[in-house]
Amino acid sequence: MRRFTWFNATSLTLGFAFLYIPMLIVIIYSFNESKLVTVWGGFSTKWYGELVQNEAFLDAALVTFKVGLVSSVIATILGTMAAYVLVRGGRFYGRTLFSGMIYAPLVMPEVITGLSLLLLFISIGLDRGIVTIILAHTTFSMCYVSVVVSSRLVSFDRSVEEAALDLGCTPFDAFRSVTLPIIAPAVISGWLLALTLSLDDLVIASFVAGPSATTLPIKVFSSVRLGVSPEINALSTILIGIVALGTVTASITTKRAVVRRRHEQQMAVQAG
Amino acid sequence: MPETTPNPWNDPTAKPLIQFKNVTKRFGNFTAIEDLNIDIYEKEFFALLGPSGCGKTTMMRMLAGFETPTSGTILLDGQDISPIPPNKRSVNMMFQSYALFPHLTVFDNIAFGLKRSNMPKGQIADRVQEMLRLVQIEKFANRKPEQISGGQRQRVALARALAKAPKLLLLDEPLSALDKKLRQETQFELMDIQEKTGTTFVIVTHDQEEAMTVASRVAVMDHGKLKQVDTPDRIYEAPNSAYVADFIGEVNIIEGHSTTQRDTVSIAWAKGQPEIIGTLSKPGMDGNVTFLIRPEKIVISAEKPTDRRNTFQGKVVDIAYLGNLSTYYVQMPNGQMIKAQAANSRRRSSRPFTWEDTVWLSWTDTAGIILDR
Numbered sequence: 001m002r003r004f005t006w007f008n009a010t011s012l013t014l015g016f017a018f019l020y021i022p023m024l025i026v027i028i029y030s031f032n033e034s035k036l037v038t039v040w041g042g043f044s045t046k047w048y049g050e051l052v053q054n055e056a057f058l059d060a061a062l063v064t065f066k067v068g069l070v071s072s073v074i075a076t077i078l079g080t081m082a083a084y085v086l087v088r089g090g091r092f093y094g095r096t097l098f099s100g101m102i103y104a105p106l107v108m109p110e111v112i113t114g115l116s117l118l119l120l121f122i123s124i125g126l127d128r129g130i131v132t133i134i135l136a137h138t139t140f141s142m143c144y145v146s147v148v149v150s151s152r153l154v155s156f157d158r159s160v161e162e163a164a165l166d167l168g169c170t171p172f173d174a175f176r177s178v179t180l181p182i183i184a185p186a187v188i189s190g191w192l193l194a195l196t197l198s199l200d201d202l203v204i205a206s207f208v209a210g211p212s213a214t215t216l217p218i219k220v221f222s223s224v225r226l227g228v229s230p231e232i233n234a235l236s237t238i239l240i241g242i243v244a245l246g247t248v249t250a251s252i253t254t255k256r257a258v259v260r261r262r263h264e265q266q267m268a269v270q271a272g
Numbered sequence: 273m274p275e276t277t278p279n280p281w282n283d284p285t286a287k288p289l290i291q292f293k294n295v296t297k298r299f300g301n302f303t304a305i306e307d308l309n310i311d312i313y314e315k316e317f318f319a320l321l322g323p324s325g326c327g328k329t330t331m332m333r334m335l336a337g338f339e340t341p342t343s344g345t346i347l348l349d350g351q352d353i354s355p356i357p358p359n360k361r362s363v364n365m366m367f368q369s370y371a372l373f374p375h376l377t378v379f380d381n382i383a384f385g386l387k388r389s390n391m392p393k394g395q396i397a398d399r400v401q402e403m404l405r406l407v408q409i410e411k412f413a414n415r416k417p418e419q420i421s422g423g424q425r426q427r428v429a430l431a432r433a434l435a436k437a438p439k440l441l442l443l444d445e446p447l448s449a450l451d452k453k454l455r456q457e458t459q460f461e462l463m464d465i466q467e468k469t470g471t472t473f474v475i476v477t478h479d480q481e482e483a484m485t486v487a488s489r490v491a492v493m494d495h496g497k498l499k500q501v502d503t504p505d506r507i508y509e510a511p512n513s514a515y516v517a518d519f520i521g522e523v524n525i526i527e528g529h530s531t532t533q534r535d536t537v538s539i540a541w542a543k544g545q546p547e548i549i550g551t552l553s554k555p556g557m558d559g560n561v562t563f564l565i566r567p568e569k570i571v572i573s574a575e576k577p578t579d580r581r582n583t584f585q586g587k588v589v590d591i592a593y594l595g596n597l598s599t600y601y602v603q604m605p606n607g608q609m610i611k612a613q614a615a616n617s618r619r620r621s622s623r624p625f626t627w628e629d630t631v632w633l634s635w636t637d638t639a640g641i642i643l644d645r
Binding site: 160 | 336337338357358359363364365367368369371372373374375384385388389416418419432433436
């Protein structure tokens with residue numbers, strides 16, 4: 001164990017303060033009685049009550065979750081397919097071009113992606129709404145999925161797939177019963193990444209969203225321009241809570257898996 | 273030597289299980305297999321032996337269906353298998369990395385191929401149990417591959433490949449990941465299993481001892497070509513080239529010029545040295561020849577032996593003590609180095625010879641092999 005030193009304590013305190021004081025202020029003021037954001041008027045949960053009554057926010061939240069779920073699922077399917085072809089397809093005509101193009105959205109400024117999608121939707125006459133947001137989010141999150149999945153595919157022993165073929169699988173059956181279960185963790189983390197990206201995207205969504213559908217980030221951003229309301233603080237606190245819960249659950253699950261695996265390996269050593 | 277079992281490769285009427293006919297395989301500009309012809313018979317334990325990059329793995333992958341020949345045909349039971357995909361061939365493979373499915377238990381790994389055949393559900397469990405018994409891993413049926421040791425994984429891989437009772441089992445360096453003791457035990461088990469199941473085995477290996485131990489016939493390969501296909505003892509005692517002799521075991525290679533009188537050959541190999549006397553293996557051996565002799569066929573002694581014609585004097589330069597035997601590196605007056613091996617049959621005797629000793633090397637007329645050069 002490292003010893004306690006004043007230097008460590010100070011840097012740790014400063015680091016945490018820098019990261020978490022802004023969030024702490026939001027959480028504290030969400031319980032503020034006063035309508036004025038910066039004046040403390042006593043403890044109250046009334047803004048949470050008002051938030052639940054606010055239909056515009058609830059609609060925006062619903063749209064955000066619908067878009068997130070649908071676009072992340074489509075992006076996961078397409079991104080996994082692209083990764084499989086790039087890693088396993090061997091050398092086919094246009095491979096270099098394809099692999100360059102699939103990663104382009106990673107480095108492309110979001111403003112340009114948003115603008116070009118907007119122009120595309122206008123020129124093909126697609127009305128802006130939930131469909132266009134789903135399409136746009138699928139487009140940019142698919143490449144993240146394919147990066148995550150292809151890194152898993154590269155590191156996995158090809159002969160496992162060959163063994164499946166050798167034992168009577170058709171290529172599709174081999175993918176379904178062997179490859180997919182093995183790369184499943186990467187596919188799931190790619191899907192979570194796509195979901196997160198979709199949930200917190202503001203720039204692209206604001207280009208392609210229409211009056212019929214607004215996502216939560218757009219709603220929050222536009223209402224903050226008219227002044228920070230305590231309702232926004234309440235909403236932010238709820239979101240911080242959800243994210244914190246997710247992170248803690250994920251890290252506990254991972255830790256447990258590591259401990260279990262170590263235990264199993266010890267059993268194997270003893271048995272061997 | 274009387275033959276106890278008939279060998280199909282000596283029987284012209286026997287029908288081979290596998291036939292390679294003028295098979296060539298190229299990868300771009302690289303020729304992995306060049307115009308290869310070979311017959312492999314049913315119930316054989318056939319070893320493909322060669323250094324890495326000699327084409328042995330490519331041959332095996334063509335049999336499994338993962339590669340197709342650039343030209344030529346491969347027949348299995350008289351049928352051309354080139355257009356048949358791997359999942360439709362009655363050929364199974366045991367992979368070098370074992371390639372076990374990490375997400376399935378040992379039982380499900382072995383049942384994997386059976387579930388994809390038309391075997392009724394009830395029989396699958398029985399067949400898996402039979403396989404588990406065959407390779408002695410019944411205890412581990414419900415473990416995942418990462419929960420068992422390397423030796424046990426090797427058994428699972430073998431059981432999985434044998435479960436569908438293929439006509440032909442391919443083994444790609446099956447024992448290379450095991451330590452030496454376990455490898456030797458497993459070699460005998462492999463032979464036992466091959467005999468019990470009556471399956472034709474083709475094994476790829478770069479380990480010559482392994483090939484010699486397990487195989488009924490060994491094919492020595494180099495640069496995509498077959499150098500020699502024969503039984504292990506013929507490969508060792510009657511190699512057809514210096515390459516084969518040098519690849520399998522140790523050998524002294526002496527170059528010289530021969531003259532034949534009736535059935536004896538005299539080889540002049542160094543000025544001022546007596547000629548090497550050998551027996552003629554085929555007529556017309558006058559001219560430049562290579563004389564090959566294994567170190568264990570050479571006797572090393574302090575006095576000049578009188579019972580044999582090939583006797584040469586030299587000086588001990590190096591001694592390699594290997595425990596069971598010692599190899600003496602003896603330099604002839606012309607600079608030629610000759611290795612001679614002597615078994616260390618006594619435990620407590622001081623070494624008979626030491627560095628710089630002058631010794632006599634001798635061998636009988638039939639000890640060496642004479643090849644045209």
